[in-house]
Amino acid sequence: MKILAVDDDELIRELLLATLEAHGYTDVTLAESGEDALRKISAAGTPFDAFMIDIQMPGMDGIELVRLVRDMSRYRETPVVMITAMNQKDYIDRAFLAGATDYVTKPFDTTELITRIRLADKLQSETRRASAALAGPHHEKHKPAYGEPVAIEEIKGYVSNGVLQNYVMIMKDQKQLAIGAFAIRVPELERVHAGSSSEEFAYVVTDVAEVISDTLVGTQAFVSYIGAGVFLCVGPKRMLPEAETVQDHLFTMLNDSDLVYCEDVATNFSAQVGAVSSPKLLERRDDLRFLERAVSNLHSIQRHHPLGRPSGLAGHLASHAA
Amino acid sequence: MVHGLDANSAAQLNAGLARIRERFISSLSDRIDSFYELLSDLQDDTRWAESCAELRANAHKLHGICGSVGFAAIGENAARLEQKIDSLGPDLHRNNIDDVRSLLNCLLDEMEQNLDAA
Structure with a gap:
């Protein structure tokens, strides 16, 4: 699974990388801001399979980034896990309304973090199967x-x-x-x-x-x-x-x-x-x-x-x- | 042993986390200096509001990383400071930043104690 992880804190980015790699997710790209993430999305040869996005970042915040990602047709269904230290309901609701599919809070519990990524992995696989079924020539028969x-x-x-x-x-x-x-x-x-x-x-x-x-x-x-x-x-x-x-x-x-x-x-x-x-x-x-x-x-x-x-x-x- | 990982992967993760923790400890001194500067700027008639916003951003970052690298108490102090500034919202003005100053001093005490112990 190809993952783009976005956080303005360098140590958090390293923490995400270390945790994901140790659990077998080795295709991880890091971005330090919303703007950097958009550049990396544009430059990606093969699309990302999941995003991890911090909500509060200088410049473009994570919620705005999710909206822009969802506007891209290839990323309408891609899992987006929000990562933030803010756990107020308002932030969570805004993130889900913008198109987030899940949410983890900092400080990270590595087990919890990986559980959320595995759920994202599962969601992505299900979406792919459903899209393939619909795109198939005989989908009306099924x-x-x-x-x-x-x-x-x-x-x-x-x-x-x-x-x-x-x-x-x-x-x-x-x-x-x-x-x-x-x-x-x-x-x-x-x-x-x-x-x-x-x-x-x-x-x-x-x-x-x-x-x-x-x-x-x-x-x-x-x-x-x-x-x-x-x-x-x-x-x-x-x-x-x-x-x-x-x-x-x-x-x-x-x-x-x-x-x-x-x-x-x-x-x-x-x-x-x-x-x-x-x-x-x-x-x-x-x-x-x-x-x-x-x-x-x-x-x-x-x-x-x-x-x-x-x-x-x-x-x-x-x-x-x- | 890290839950759900084989011995090699767990060792790899633990080594990675130890490196991140070391880098965090190395950054503590600079973070403390930066907070002291902001504490001083809170006294400044022209810069206190800007300093408060920067203080909140720095506290937010600290809150995010501390618990994950084994410094939960610093993280909790940072979270309290962040929440205090958030709670003041539009009512934030110079006369009511005593609580902010007090929480910042608690945070600095905690950071200095941890730096000494590290």
């Missing part, structure tokens, strides 16, 4: 199953499932504030999937993701599509909106054809919004069962309202304070 995630790009607050899990682990690690997760199911996506090409399905899922993201503006929540018509939303618990409010907004917006349009399958859309689930006190940092619980919370809605939008929302559609 249309992804309904239960599989769909790649969505360039929606503010939208992240892939792997990145969402990284974000959750960091938030749990920082213990800065209580986080909560809730799931949204758009059941009609199953019909859209059955009756349209994979490309058309991806367009519709992207439209729906954008509507959900717009609905959650101001809540600092991140959204991810996990497959089977289900979107997972994670954010500060106290800022998450009431389920009923989300559902009403979604019902209106999803049925605005300027916002969500499906050429192949004519359908109205509905949305089921589950109750919020939170990590339990004694759960470990990497224990992400509360995300599964958020998805499970949708099942009770399905049992009661199998056809979609329920008429009376109050009862089992528990409020987010549940």
